[in-house]
Amino acid sequence: MKKIVCFGSMNLDYFYKVTHFVRPGETLSAENCVTGCGGKGLNQSIALARAGAKIMHAGKIGKDGEVLRLALDNAGVDTSLVITTDTAPTGHAIVQVDPSGENAIIIFGGANYKITEQEIDTVLKAAEGGFLLLQNEINSLDLIIRKAHEAGIVIGLNFAPFDPKIAETLPLGLLSYLVLNQTEGAGVAGVEDPKAILIALNANYPNCRVILTLGASGSAFLDEDGMFVTVPAYPAEVVDTTGAGDTFIGYLFAGLSEGMELKAAITLATKAAAIAIGRAGAADSIPLRRDVH
Ligand code: RIB
Numbered sequence: 001m002k003k004i005v006c007f008g009s010m011n012l013d014y015f016y017k018v019t020h021f022v023r024p025g026e027t028l029s030a031e032n033c034v035t036g037c038g039g040k041g042l043n044q045s046i047a048l049a050r051a052g053a054k055i056m057h058a059g060k061i062g063k064d065g066e067v068l069r070l071a072l073d074n075a076g077v078d079t080s081l082v083i084t085t086d087t088a089p090t091g092h093a094i095v096q097v098d099p100s101g102e103n104a105i106i107i108f109g110g111a112n113y114k115i116t117e118q119e120i121d122t123v124l125k126a127a128e129g130g131f132l133l134l135q136n137e138i139n140s141l142d143l144i145i146r147k148a149h150e151a152g153i154v155i156g157l158n159f160a161p162f163d164p165k166i167a168e169t170l171p172l173g174l175l176s177y178l179v180l181n182q183t184e185g186a187g188v189a190g191v192e193d194p195k196a197i198l199i200a201l202n203a204n205y206p207n208c209r210v211i212l213t214l215g216a217s218g219s220a221f222l223d224e225d226g227m228f229v230t231v232p233a234y235p236a237e238v239v240d241t242t243g244a245g246d247t248f249i250g251y252l253f254a255g256l257s258e259g260m261e262l263k264a265a266i267t268l269a270t271k272a273a274a275i276a277i278g279r280a281g282a283a284d285s286i287p288l289r290r291d292v293h
Pocket of ligand 1: 009011012013037038039040043092093105107137242243245246282283
């Protein structure tokens with residue numbers, strides 16, 4: 001089993017149950033407010049651990065974020081690369097969840113955006129010989145990808161949240177795996193249709209396996225022969241979609257680190273994500289491997 005270092009965000013999540021997402025100029029009263037542990041990086045590390053992978057999380061929190069380190073520890077994630085700073089507060093997310101279980105999220109990066117070059121070098125040293133998993137909720141993604149590639153590290157990126165400003169300059173060709181949803185994929189490829197997105201990305205980044213998630217329609221990728229392959233979603237009662245994508249990614253890379261074929265790893269990830277969708281919260285919704293059948 002390959003070791004995995006997930007270098008990513010750690011957020012305090014504030015979930016607000018709302019009748020609808022707040023509109024411009026409107027003040028909306030939430031039906032309830034619940035706090036939880038989140039951040040795409042933390043969620044994906046916890047999903048990897050719950051899937052049985054050997055996982056280290058690297059990231060930065062403020063003095064108010066120790067609960068996040070504890071959540072990773074409790075899930076069995078190695079937190080020796082998590083740094084506490086007194087110069088910034090912990091990142092946080094304001095998550096509106098509507099009656100259909102959909103969400104709308106605002107993030108404040110805080111300490112997630114205070115990572116120094118020296119800290120990056122330390123993380124990449126630990127990732128040597130293994131696998132590095134990234135998302136777009138920390139600073140210096142460009143530098144991290146370039147340095148990791150130079151060090152011969154296998155890199156996977158979940159380009160979420162998608163940022164058109166950095167999409168053009170990010171060295172996506174240096175990645176081994178790229179996971180995107182349809183909107184993100186369209187943003188990078190400039191076309192809308194799932195198959196067209198995959199064909200365009202494959203032409204631009206031939207050394208990178210691209211996995212496109214399609215919500216209720218499942219996910220898709222191009223196989224070794226360039227054939228379009230889809231994996232259907234599992235039916236699920238939607239309670240809260242927050243963290244379902246992170247569950248998918250954690251289980252996907254756990255499967256790959258065990259040597260699974262891509263389609264088998266995606267199938268495992270799809271089952272895990274269906275369970276997460278039926279539960280409230282982000283990190284709290286991620287299932288244990290023994291519950292994923
Ligand atoms: O993907 C869900 C996550 O996005 C939440 O946990 C929130 O913190 C944001 O990063």
